Amino acid sequence: MRNAQHLLNPDGVPPLETVSERRVRFEELDPMGIVWHGRYASWLEDGREALGARYGISYLTFYEHGCMAPVKKFSLDYIRPLLHDHTYTIHTSLLWSAAARMDFRYVITDAGGEVMTRGETTQLFMTLKGELLLEHPSFYRHFLERWKRGELL
Amino acid sequence: MRNAQHLLNPDGVPPLETVSERRVRFEELDPMGIVWHGRYASWLEDGREALGARYGISYLTFYEHGCMAPVKKFSLDYIRPLLHDHTYTIHTSLLWSAAARMDFRYVITDAGGEVMTRGETTQLFMTLKGELLLEHPSFYRHFLERWKRGELL
Amino acid sequence: MRNAQHLLNPDGVPPLETVSERRVRFEELDPMGIVWHGRYASWLEDGREALGARYGISYLTFYEHGCMAPVKKFSLDYIRPLLHDHTYTIHTSLLWSAAARMDFRYVITDAGGEVMTRGETTQLFMTLKGELLLEHPSFYRHFLERWKRGELL
């Protein structure tokens, strides 16, 4: 994993990270009394939006710049189930990428630090008309430059 | 009820009606093994869209005419719970109204005809910018005229 | 309204109230960019659970006492739309009732105190096997007694 990451990131720029919390709602539970596996997309989006709010790259920012970042790939590994009324922590990381994409990693942990879930998403950039952007939107390129210079940490 | 309906509808135009079916999904169930009360909005919308498709007044038709019909009021009476894998029938009625609004009534029944749920919604008309329309959009007025002349039954 | 409430509540016991906050998520939005009308059930449940947590009558408490309180009636009046990334306040009230039921009222307001939504729910009491309870569960009767004596305010 470490090697693969290194190959993907020859620039050696460390990821950006955010931590957020969320409590399980009754409506998220399935008949087994655990969060239905299909509801976790909302949890990852919470993490992504928390990171976006912190670093100025939220959905609204994209929209205001005439573009969007739809999810291209999505994957989850369910390790322990999330339970009603429990509060969990979402650890979200945005990996450095010089290519026109956003790679997020997520780890959900319980109050004791146990890992409940791991997730990954990849987003691409598009115009609001749905045309794929092969280069970063200009506001995002500016954001990358500040990240690379270490101004965001 | 009959009297009230009569007062609301001095024109005596009968309602438009549609019947559709839907099967309960696992993801709709709560920990009690019944459909969570908050998911029924999707069932009513199914009925409304079935009626809209039949009579040419679907969401897309509104959108193509530069307007929308947001839900203003919504109510449900839960009589018997909906169960996993069972298929239920949604009976949808659009009541006649000369005013700029849409009043729907819904009854969900099981395979034996037992009533499981009753619902009501009221929608208003708006421009796509969110301005309230005090009169019917022209395509909808045309639809009302055909309805009143009995051409839709 | 005042009169009707008075008739329903000859004991003159004031309602129990709680205030909670919630931010609109991207996933709650419809193509019009406002919260889809069917997602508000989750907002009311948030309010109900906040009140339940405060006064010791949450879903889990019912469950631990071998009963549940399914929603029997549900209604909403949509006054202004909820918008992305905005935080709204849910004001939840449990009305006094000597009968075996729970009547909640909800008002959602924005940061400036404007009313966005009004809602009402009624719940009944059931055993975990789904048999209707015509009397309060004993833990709930105890709760009512403390409420009536003014020990909960």
Next chain:
Amino acid sequence: MRNAQHLLNPDGVPPLETVSERRVRFEELDPMGIVWHGRYASWLEDGREALGARYGISYLTFYEHGCMAPVKKFSLDYIRPLLHDHTYTIHTSLLWSAAARMDFRYVITDAGGEVMTRGETTQLFMTLKGELLLEHPSFYRHFLERWKRGELL
């Protein structure tokens, strides 16, 4: 891929396959007017349940045998967006596995046969108390034997 599949399946047993259809609902759309990426779990579950209904291995069958098959891994590749009111086909395959797990593959296509989405899930077997089963439940072993003998195709 072919090689990897071969390594995983030295028995050379062909997958079981089912095709089902589903129409996009208004409530599934996000502000971009396309199905929100987090709603696809419901589409995959539809495919899985269609296959389960056809071959007698639905959620209810597991439950009646005192076990369940929670999703352990879940991944999606979004190729083209799903659009309102369009009907898509879900092609679901259950891959042969001698180990105590279920590996599904999914392809969603439009009316012209274009691939919109690809997905994969892995499920494990558990008792209703949440204990991992390292061997197949007996009804499932029987199902595997019939599958291997070619009696299910």
